[in-house]
Amino acid sequence: MNIQFFKYQGTGNDFVILDNRNKQYSGLTTEQIKFLCDRRFGIGADGLMLLNTLEGYDFEMKYYNADGSESTMCGNGGRCLVKFANDMGIKKSDYLFLAIDGSHEASFGDNGWIRLKMKDVNEMDEDNGNCIVDTGSPHYVKIVNDVKKYNVFEEGKRIRNSKKFRQEGINVNFVEIEHAHIYVRTYERGVENETYSCGTGVTASALACAHNTGFNRVQVKTLGGELAVEFQKDEKDHFSDVWLCGPAMFVYKGEIELP
Numbered sequence: 429m430n431i432q433f434f435k436y437q438g439t440g441n442d443f444v445i446l447d448n449r450n451k452q453y454s455g456l457t458t459e460q461i462k463f464l465c466d467r468r469f470g471i472g473a474d475g476l477m478l479l480n481t482l483e484g485y486d487f488e489m490k491y492y493n494a495d496g497s498e499s500t501m502c503g504n505g506g507r508c509l510v511k512f513a514n515d516m517g518i519k520k521s522d523y524l525f526l527a528i529d530g531s532h533e534a535s536f537g538d539n540g541w542i543r544l545k546m547k548d549v550n551e552m553d554e555d556n557g558n559c560i561v562d563t564g565s566p567h568y569v570k571i572v573n574d575v576k577k578y579n580v581f582e583e584g585k586r587i588r589n590s591k592k593f594r595q596e597g598i599n600v601n602f603v604e605i606e607h608a609h610i611y612v613r614t615y616e617r618g619v620e621n622e623t624y625s626c627g628t629g630v631t632a633s634a635l636a637c638a639h640n641t642g643f644n645r646v647q648v649k650t651l652g653g654e655l656a657v658e659f660q661k662d663e664k665d666h667f668s669d670v671w672l673c674g675p676a677m678f679v680y681k682g683e684i685e686l687p
């Protein structure tokens with residue numbers, strides 16, 4: 429069977445997107461998703477998304493990691509899916525869509541960036557001085573010196589596969605606090621490698637760094653480009669009105685035969 433696919437990226441976090449509004453791709457198997465995301469035998473991507481219809485929403489987002497498993501929320505993916513929906517003719521000034529972690533608002537900013545509202549964060553756990561936070565996906569945030577030289581693959585893999593996290597898995601972010609911004613590198617669960625950027629990871633890192641500060645906006649650099657995280661914070665350090673903002677771009681479209 430030949431399928432039509434679209435490739436998008438948000439700060440280098442890249443996705444295969446399928447227009448599933450007529451449900452023709454609902455039966456894709458884990459092996460087929462893995463094949464489509466494979467960089468040597470397939471198209472190549474960090475994840476795959478289906479654009480579904482859903483009553484009461486502009487669309488529904490279904491997200492799969494590159495290993496074929498259905499996963500938790502993907503922030504860069506959500507921003508790319510809003511751009512895709514717009515490109516497919518779902519034209520709105522404000523979007524409302526449903527993802528696995530609940531409903532999300534989104535809109536286009538003045539600079540063409542896509543602003544995506546993330547879930548509220550009311551708790552952060554601690555692990556050996558590092559932070560564990562759920563921003564729709566589970567994240568471990570470790571502050572390091574000289575993140576550009578850090579061995580993200582080895583240390584990320586070690587933490588992700590440690591006894592505490594092995595079963596559920598966790599995404600691992602290494603963060604350097606620079607002058608006016610933070611620099612984040614992420615080892616992603618389900619890709620089992622470092623990706624160029626991870627939206628829920630950028631959000632988790634920004635909130636972890638803003639914990640106990642007066643900031644309500646954090647500028648973030650990743651290997652794939654810049655994003656910003658905006659939020660409100662109360663005296664109990666509960667974060668609400670959390671927005672992940674950054675670019676999302678169409679890359680190419682094509683046809684591929686499914687195995």
Ligand SMILES: N[C@@H](CCC[C@H](N)C(=O)O)C(=O)O
Pocket residue numbers: 441474475493499500501502503504505565566599616617618619625626627628629
């Ligand atoms: N790339 C993502 C996160 C995708 C989910 C993650 N791999 C997981 O399994 O939790 C993002 O931009 O948020």
